Amino acid sequence: MNRHLLSAGDLTRDDAELVLRTAEELRSLADRPIKKLPALRGRTVVNLFFEDSTRTRISFEAAAKRLSADVINFAAKGSSLSKGESLKDTALTLEAMGADAIVVRHSASGAPHRLAHTGWTRSSVINAGDGTHEHPTQALLDAFTMWRHLAPGGAGKSGGGLDGRRIAVVGDVLHSRVARSNALLLRTLGAEVTLVAPPTLLPVGVEGWDVETSYDLDSVLPKADAVMMLRVQRERMSDAYFPTVREYSRRYGLDSRRMGLLQEHALVMHPGPMVRGMEITADVADSSRSVIVEQVTNGVAVRMAVLYLLLAGSSEPTLTTSDPGASE
């Protein structure tokens, strides 16, 4: 593995499978009375959030604490609209505090990349979502969720990837960091990806992404093994990306009629936060097909795996749940 996790594209297939296997081992911790491992004792993980995202921050915080790391939450004010000096100054401060890893969320695409490559800090940098660029740990947790349900052999037992599985990613691909990271990672793991959106919400150059694209959700759903609905902000309407919320929902929303087009085993996913009634109806989100709640649980395990693999400096997971040191 690289020292940083900036893009899902940084992960080789071996890297990605290692994260998934490690996450599977760590996930079993959640079922035990004492949920802590000593793996990162004495190490410091900083959650550096320039953008509010309580759910992602809490997920990383829980992951770091379960590995016994010291966690510092740093909610920085400052955005790409004001001068970006604060990113550098903050990085220098954290460097002085001896952060081993910086988990960064920023509204500017490439901000984690800058942190990792400018010499402002020697810490490992983990991208927790940057602008409209990427969100690699979200893609890992999504892949992990799919893998547990869909991997050949079932329940992730066989190792391997998601070869031949068909995943539809639906919605505002243009502005979605989740879509970018998912497209990259799912292809690495051998899945076939179809991005579904109105033409206005597909990026120029998407032909080069090694994925299928479609404007027609109904034609994609019957073949899908999982469908991931992306959040669509109502404000996109005022920028003329689509005429009305109602028309968007009618053409690209997942309601119970559309859910009926899915295969028996197909999963319904959403990276959250959902806009119920816009891209997904409440009954679909709460249905038995939906693994949206499980995605949250899996998020902690995957982030533990990432922190462990980046910081414990091991290329192989040495954790076993029977390790006596593990449950102290």
Added chain:
Amino acid sequence: MTSYLIKNARPYGGEPTDVLVRDGVVAELGASLTPEEGTEVVDAGGAVLLPGLVDLHTHLREPGREDAETVDTGTRAAAQGGFTAVHAMANTDPVADTAGVVEQVWRLGREAGHCDVYPVGAVTVGLAGEQLAELGAMADSAARVRVFSDDGKCVSDAVLMRRALEYVKAFDGVIAQHAQEPRLTEGAQMNEGDLSGRLGLRGWPAVAEEAIIARDCLLTAHVGSRLHVCHLSTAGSVDLVRWAKSNGWNVTAEVTPHHLLLTDDLAATYDPIFKVNPPLRTAADVEAVRAGLADGTIDVVATDHAPHPHEDKDCEWSAAAFGMLGLETALSVVQHTMVDTGLLTWEQVADRMSVRPAEIGRVADHGRPIAVGEPANLVVFDASVTRVVDPTETASLSRNNPYAGRELPGRVVATFLRGRPTVLDGKVL
């Protein structure tokens, strides 16, 4: 005034000769001239001799951003790069939209004395795109402004652009348009193409430039005026200018050195040193602008030298300022991209970087032939050496040099402004 004998220089890269510079003019040309008493000898060692370069597009930042550049430091950088005249863009603070401001800039240039400074006047008051600035007053001022531009912003209102084009006919002015359709480029960060989508950086489509160029060419033809297209950057823009010229319309165009060399894939570093307006484009665009410059569709190379203080580039991409330095590297980049590739001769380089920009800017004493009796505005350029660009070695106050660490050919040995050296032995005097 000291006389200078430039020994063994090759005018336009041709046969070596000696050049005697006396009383501000080229006094003698010929093999083995003997220096008179008191004449200083400059050994060119077979270097190329060109007429002093003329930049149609320089940001000197004074008044207002003297932390980034001043007229003095910017013109030092210009001399270092072989320029004897620069056109100072109007987007200062206050904006150069009155006779008072353009005369101030012009006077600062005279006082600094490193090269001639021709202020560009703003087209609209405060670059706001709403009301014409007093173009006539600037034309009639001591600065004798002939080039008008809202550069940094596009004169996007079609009626205002039409009126500006018409109005400057009264004093043989030219409107230099920064072609950028504002609605198509709101929040735009880099060339819209294969890479912008992957990097999650808001795309800047070629059509935003081309639509304005097409419109302005038609307006220029309609009112019979003169249009100059600033820093065109796309293959489509080259085609449009070629089309306008083929119709006999009075349209000229410039390309920057960086658009001749650098491509949008540099944005993948997220290093804002490569953030510039218009954005770096694709390799196909680079090929097209080189071809356009070679066949004369693009008239001139203009630097768009845009100094920025360190903190405006030492940040995340979207927070950074647009622009890069260019004066000190322009001739090297042109050698690298156009001469060493066989696309231009040195005589054509002189045309694109001195003769044509002087004609477009209506600057009488620059861009003249290297001939006896002509003003001694000259640059001695050693094309045989290479250098690794070090951003700290600069006369500019700023360091935002996109070529840092690159090897580029050529080095300015000496620059003469009306017979007086502004650079000797590669050093600004």
